[in-house]
Amino acid sequence: MAQVDLNLMRTLVMLYETGSVTQAAEQLHVTQPSISYALNRLRELFDDRLFVRTARGMEPTTVARQLYPSLKEALRQISDTIDGSRHFTPERCKLRFRLALTDLGEMSLLPAILKSFYxxxxxxxxxxxxxxxxxxxxxxxxGKVNAVICSRTLGGAGIDKHVLLEDRYVCLLDRQGGAVDDLSLERFIHGRHVSIASSSGHGLVEEVLTQRGIERKVSLSLSHFSVLPQVLQGSDLIAILPLQIAARFADARLKVHELPFTVPGFEVALHWHAQPRSAASQRWFCATVTDAVTAAQRA
Incomplete structure (x- = not known):
């Protein structure tokens, strides 16, 4: 085992995370035959199939599941040690960084992040x-992503966060279709609503509604917030969304209304996986995102 090529271990980890020979090859910047060759060597090394091809992709065996956590951590430590031993210069960096965002994050935060990043x-x-x-x-x-920006706290060992901004939820209605000056609780309950998928992380209002026993009629379900301006104009639909985005959407046709019940404000934070000795590139990336968003909020 002392003579094992670390690239084999990287192949095993990447196959586990992607479940695809094609994607693993793309991530490691090698050819698909190279991945297949490495997998054959890994199978000989561990005397196990490691991955089985199924309709869902390359499914790991029990042995692969046991190997993955230790190999992933070992490779991370090696990478951090190498990265930490040399001076990191952003202007020479050719790495790919991955940031998980909602569509709202793309609209409101990404422009400032991109400007500073590049x-x-x-x-x-x-x-x-x-x-x-x-x-x-x-x-x-x-390690699939370097960082996540979301409004839900991602608790757990090794997860750090930095609060980027604070926000609260409001309603957005068409000025004519909604035809109200103040949105009452009765109007809210009897109105027709747009629901956004919970995968966005914006589920706080639903939790409050459930706690209070308030039921609303959902007439339209969407995966993203960004299409709301087109959907709401000319309709009587009610949408719930963060104030910072609602204010961007509001215009001569769309009006922001306060919720007719109390919902706590929330924090939008940058989350990342912290290590005792984080890679210099990772520290730079998180600092760049944080500084870019903070500066944009102050502008």
């Missing part, structure tokens, strides 16, 4: 991953 590291790459809140903690711990 100003400092013009050769680096940034991949925006659509946020799936139930997978966010796993993505951080497995």
């Amino acid at each position: 100003a400092q590291a013009p050769q680096a790459e940034l991949e925006v991953v659509p946020l799936e809140i139930d997978k966010a903690r796993e993505w951080l711990t497995t």
